[in-house]
Amino acid sequence: MRPCPLCQAADWQPSWEKAGERYMRCASCGFIVADLSPVRFERLNESTFEELRESYIERSYDPRRQARYERRLAWIERRVGVGRLLEVGAGVGGFLHAARRRGWEVVGVEPVAACAHWARTHQGLDVRVGSIESIALERDHFDAAYGHAVLEHLTDPLGALRAVARALRPGGVSWFDTVNARSYSAERLGPDWKLIDPALHYCLWTPTTLRRACERAGLEVVTVRSHGVRLRANALGRPRGLARGLDEVRKLPLSAAARWTLRGESIAVLARRPARGVRPEPVGTAVAAAS
Numbered sequence: 352m353r354p355c356p357l358c359q360a361a362d363w364q365p366s367w368e369k370a371g372e373r374y375m376r377c378a379s380c381g382f383i384v385a386d387l388s389p390v391r392f393e394r395l396n397e398s399t400f401e402e403l404r405e406s407y408i409e410r411s412y413d414p415r416r417q418a419r420y421e422r423r424l425a426w427i428e429r430r431v432g433v434g435r436l437l438e439v440g441a442g443v444g445g446f447l448h449a450a451r452r453r454g455w456e457v458v459g460v461e462p463v464a465a466c467a468h469w470a471r472t473h474q475g476l477d478v479r480v481g482s483i484e485s486i487a488l489e490r491d492h493f494d495a496a497y498g499h500a501v502l503e504h505l506t507d508p509l510g511a512l513r514a515v516a517r518a519l520r521p522g523g524v525s526w527f528d529t530v531n532a533r534s535y536s537a538e539r540l541g542p543d544w545k546l547i548d549p550a551l552h553y554c555l556w557t558p559t560t561l562r563r564a565c566e567r568a569g570l571e572v573v574t575v576r577s578h579g580v581r582l583r584a585n586a587l588g589r590p591r592g593l594a595r596g597l598d599e600v601r602k603l604p605l606s607a608a609a610r611w612t613l614r615g616e617s618i619a620v621l622a623r624r625p626a627r628g629v630r631p632e633p634v635g636t637a638v639a640a641a642s
């Protein structure tokens with residue numbers, strides 16, 4: 352097992368297992384990483400997303416989804432106005448498409464060539480193929496960076512966040528959301544929860560590791576938020592009728608608490624590149640306070 356991608360420690364403890372693959376938890380900082388080589392994981396991920404491409408096209412260009420993107424963009428615009436946007440993990444370009452319509456100048460990076468190619472040829476979007484840390488991006492350039500459900504797929508998350516920090520202009524903001532390994536859902540369902548899957552999600556975050564990674568990358572954390580509770584394994588399907596009502600009632604106190612305890616199934620971090628240079632910590636500095 353390689354050193355921890357966040358703190359470089361090499362002291363691992365076994366964590367969740369699923370379908371013959373397992374996660375390991377860093378004893379030093381609490382980061383959870385799949386026990387797979389990055390190359391093998393990236394190959395698995397690439398084939399999964401190639402297969403899903405058509406359904407992503409349908410979903411991300413659906414008018415309701417586009418309206419949701421618009422609401423997120425309006426939220427970002429309240430902080431930095433309309434300017435230059437970088438999307439990490441742009442997929443087939445649905446979010447960039449919505450942003451361009453609102454006047455943003457947009458660039459995406461996307462490691463799955465089949466998705467990036469579709470966004471370029473069918474939507475005329477500037478989506479570059481590769482991982483963000485491998486692409487020569489403009490420096491000090493973007494007003495905002497955005498990544499929805501992407502951090503859990505990265506094999507070098509700190510390298511990616513550092514690349515984001517370099518690409519943002521001083522005062523520019525980044526927004527990322529990801530799976531919360533410290534959520535009520537993870538605690539109750541463990542690997543029965545579809546998001547806990549070493550073959551699909553390389554790393555699993557907590558509010559603490561997410562905050563720490565941003566800080567180490569040279570970003571200043573503005574807020575960390577969390578929401579969403581799931582109490583039933585995905586394999587059981589959605590409850591109906593009375594069962595659904597009871598499910599909702601059971602979830603209510605946890606859903607309300609999740610906003611304060613940061614134990615919802617999704618965590619999101621809004622961070623900012625400091626207006627005057629704050630240097631990223633050197634690689635190898637231990638990360639304190641495991642959660």
Ligand SMILES: [Zn+2]
Pocket residue numbers: 355356357358359360377378379380381382638
């Ligand atoms: Zn660590």
